[in-house]
Amino acid sequence: MSSCSRSTSVLSYLLDELEEDDKVLFERHLENCPFCRDELRLERILQNGLSECTKPSAAPPELRLNVLKRTLTAQQPRFPFLQIAVTLLSGTAVFIVLLKVLRGSGLLETGFGLLMRFANGIFAALEPANSLPLMIGLGIVLIGIATGVASLLPEK
Amino acid sequence: MINDPDRLDDVRLACGGDRQAFGRLIDDYGGLVYTLLHRMVQDRDTARDLAQDTFVKTWTKLRSLRKHASFPSWICSVARRTALDHLRRIKVRKEVSMPEESFVENPDNCTQELSPEGIALLKQAVCKLSDRDRQLITLAYWKELNLSDVGRIMGIPESNVRVYLHRARKRLREHLRGYENELLQQID
């Protein structure tokens, strides 16, 4: 016999993926089908051969030492997100404080109309907090919140 | 998945910043990571460097590991991404055939059923598979990983892993066409 339509079940049978009933039926078929029996032997040989020749090789001997050295010297940030958030929020805080200072000094009134209007808008919105120490405080709080939130977020 | 409680302890300790425990994990999984990388990038020195990068990355991200038992599949995912990034960087054509040297050479390790000639045939056939089929077959036969791990590493839904594996095996058989009798005689 040079082929058999049921030989497609051989691998599933070998990997024990057939339902119990199908398994019994296929075992009965195996008794009478030399082609499927040969297929099963071949697939079994491949199965064993593959698990042998795909075996992992040994780790490079210096791997552990080199990695541990690098974890000591090049401690990377645990959360890149935290860095980004802190950078953005501290940038914002510095910007707000800078605007406050510039506005107070009157520098913005000469030739920075748009920026002046923007600054006025921001400070109108933050009216109760309209003093320099409060602004700095606000910046610190923003950074604190960002740090807290970032440390709660797991990395993907 | 990790079942050994000592290994699980090492993962837990390493997550807390214990370098010695992390060192033991490097010993335990370094071979797996290195082999996967070697089969992907096809160069020993590069695989060695990338294995270091993989473990350093893992160390810095350990805190985000939620399920300690899934450390093996997690580190294999990191390794696979590291290799893919590298291949993208050097813009290597991805479907090149594998050097056989990345497979186990020591005949003592080989199955008793197959002679060295049989193993050589099988290796040749595996090397002719596509990158993805070869990765799939490699990972699926590692006892440290189950099929859902393999799915996670390869970015394939677990339900499809079996289907893809069957197809990979089928293609492997196609590469062995004409050698069936030779292989069957191996155990006669």
Ligand SMILES: [Zn+2]
């Ligand atoms: Zn049959």
